[in-house]
Amino acid sequence: MLKFFLLFVLLMTGSHISENSIPLQTVQTFEIHSFVQEDLELKDAGGATIGLGMSKDELTQLIGNHVDTIDFIDIYLFEGLEIHYKNEKVNAILIRDNTPSNKRFKTLKGIGFGDSFSDVIHAYGTGGFVDVNYGTKSITYLFERTDEGNFRILKSRMDMKEKERFLSLSMAFDKNDNIIFLMIADYDFSYGLDSIKK
Secondary structure, three states: HHHHHHHHHHHHHOOOOOOOOOHHHHOOOOOOOOOOHHHHEEEEEEEEEEEEOOOOOHHHHHHHOOOOOOOHHEEEOOOOOOEEEEEOOOEEEEEEEOOOOOOOOOEOOOOEOOOOOOHHHHHHHHOOEEEEEOOOEEEEEEEEEEOOOOEEOOOHHOOOOOHEEEEEEEEEEEOOOOOEEEEEEEEEOOOOHHHHHO
């Protein structure tokens, strides 16, 4: 009973992304400098590396023209990923179940569409928040870029000092705990819904 009460108090007093977020507390935690820019990039077998901040022209030279768009939120579909731009620079990279060739790209730690929840924990540790909404499990890692260029792991979006330095890595899983959605994004795409169309 005491264990249940302590768990309840911990969950009620901690900072959470949503009411259902539960920070993982097992296996491994990140050190402050354990994430670098390359951990927030995607790479294909041909060597094309895609990251936030790339210009439209750079991206097109690497992987060609987009094959379709989702106009109401300005998402550009490419073979293997989906891109959102802000001021002509990539501010969100997505892979979903209906992305053409959705297994083409992986993170530099080898995580991509179809990989398991345990693969994600093994690669990125337990510094993320796990949500279960409408039966779908997701994990989100929140970061803030430091002046030195490293990334500070955030326990909550409320710990963020400057939204321009905020980045997130999010994944959702199917009922078999395999990735069906992967997103690397800045604050405006992750949380600033009013500014997505800019």
